[in-house]
Amino acid sequence: MRLILVGLGTVGQAFIRVLAENEEQLRSSHRLPVHVVAIADSRGIAVSSKGLNLDLALKSKSETGSIGGYPGYGSFSPSERIPELISLTDADILVEVTPTNVVDAQPGLENILTALRSGKHVVTANKGALVVAFEEIEEEAGKRNLLVKFSGAVGGAVPTIDFVRSCLNGNRVLGIDGILNGTTNYILTRMCGEGCSFEEALAEAQKMGIAEANPSYDVDGIDTACKLLILANSVMGRRARLSDVKVAGIRGVTRQRAEAAARAGRCIRLIGSVSDTITVEPREISKEHPLCVDGVLNAVTYHTELAGDMTLVGRGAGGRETASALLRDVIHVSMLKAGGVR
Numbered sequence: 001m002r003l004i005l006v007g008l009g010t011v012g013q014a015f016i017r018v019l020a021e022n023e024e025q026l027r028s029s030h031r032l033p034v035h036v037v038a039i040a041d042s043r044g045i046a047v048s049s050k051g052l053n054l055d056l057a058l059k060s061k062s063e064t065g066s067i068g069g070y071p072g073y074g075s076f077s078p079s080e081r082i083p084e085l086i087s088l089t090d091a092d093i094l095v096e097v098t099p100t101n102v103v104d105a106q107p108g109l110e111n112i113l114t115a116l117r118s119g120k121h122v123v124t125a126n127k128g129a130l131v132v133a134f135e136e137i138e139e140e141a142g143k144r145n146l147l148v149k150f151s152g153a154v155g156g157a158v159p160t161i162d163f164v165r166s167c168l169n170g171n172r173v174l175g176i177d178g179i180l181n182g183t184t185n186y187i188l189t190r191m192c193g194e195g196c197s198f199e200e201a202l203a204e205a206q207k208m209g210i211a212e213a214n215p216s217y218d219v220d221g222i223d224t225a226c227k228l229l230i231l232a233n234s235v236m237g238r239r240a241r242l243s244d245v246k247v248a249g250i251r252g253v254t255r256q257r258a259e260a261a262a263r264a265g266r267c268i269r270l271i272g273s274v275s276d277t278i279t280v281e282p283r284e285i286s287k288e289h290p291l292c293v294d295g296v297l298n299a300v301t302y303h304t305e306l307a308g309d310m311t312l313v314g315r316g317a318g319g320r321e322t323a324s325a326l327l328r329d330v331i332h333v334s335m336l337k338a339g340g341v342r
Helices: 010-021 023-030 054-064 082-088 108-117 127-143 160-167 182-194 198-207 222-235 255-263 319-339
Strands: 002-006 035-040 045-047 093-096 121-124 173-179 245-247 266-274 278-286 297-304 308-315
Touching: 002 010, 002 082, 010 023, 010 035, 010 054, 010 319, 023 319, 035 054, 035 082, 045 082, 082 108, 093 108, 093 319, 108 121, 108 127, 121 127, 121 319, 127 222, 160 222, 160 297, 160 308, 173 222, 182 198, 182 255, 182 266, 182 297, 222 245, 222 266, 222 278, 255 266
Parallel strands: 002 035, 002 093, 093 121, 245 278
Antiparallel strands: 035 045, 173 266, 173 297, 266 278, 297 308
């Protein structure tokens, strides 16, 4: 299996490490030799038809800040060359992990569409492209009988999408409730469990690397809304857009409200819901509720027609966790490709 990797941030580097660590297992257990034939980041490109040395790729990124430091290559601004790289490189799958952009989805959307139009399957964790142009991506893949896998975009290591598509065949999903953002869940856990204020819990999360220096995307509910939208469109067949989601973040959750909930045996969690409407809001639930998970855990409950309620819980954040989902998708594509089925 020949891969192109575009994006070499936290997730991209974690994916390279996971590939290197599992090379022998992929060969022995899955009969899947993987060759990364091209890597691109924001400053450079490296290509080898025989497959790049993954240890050298990580060393280049660490020492020079770019894959362009890979022996024989140089750092430059490759943005205009990445679509050409994707189109012309002989590969089976594009792994696209550039930063999420929910405004116009670039550069991820162009990368994904270029891969599909040049006959390549796509594995991605890029929420922006899926939020902005899910129908267009789905249509391009369908016209060419290609696969687009994106389990890493929602829930990290938790198989939120594959669970429905593989384990709930014959079951119609009637609704979804979920905790889809580890940063907000950590903050609310600290507020409800330890009596911290929002500001104190956020500062602690930033110090630990759980929250970004600018936490707006998480604490204002946008990340949860994006993930919820992807679930709604991919497993329930909705055709919703981000503007259809009613979003309220957690900035308005006070210490007093959190303490009152705790005294009543309840917790406050940022919950995204899909029913007749699509909403994201902080909500009080009992401590026995399946979605009352702590720390950076994610949890998703599917309300199904035949099987009732089914809840998945697991680590939804982190480079390694997301990389595990990317690897799962790559293996899935290889299996379906070998079997000749979608």
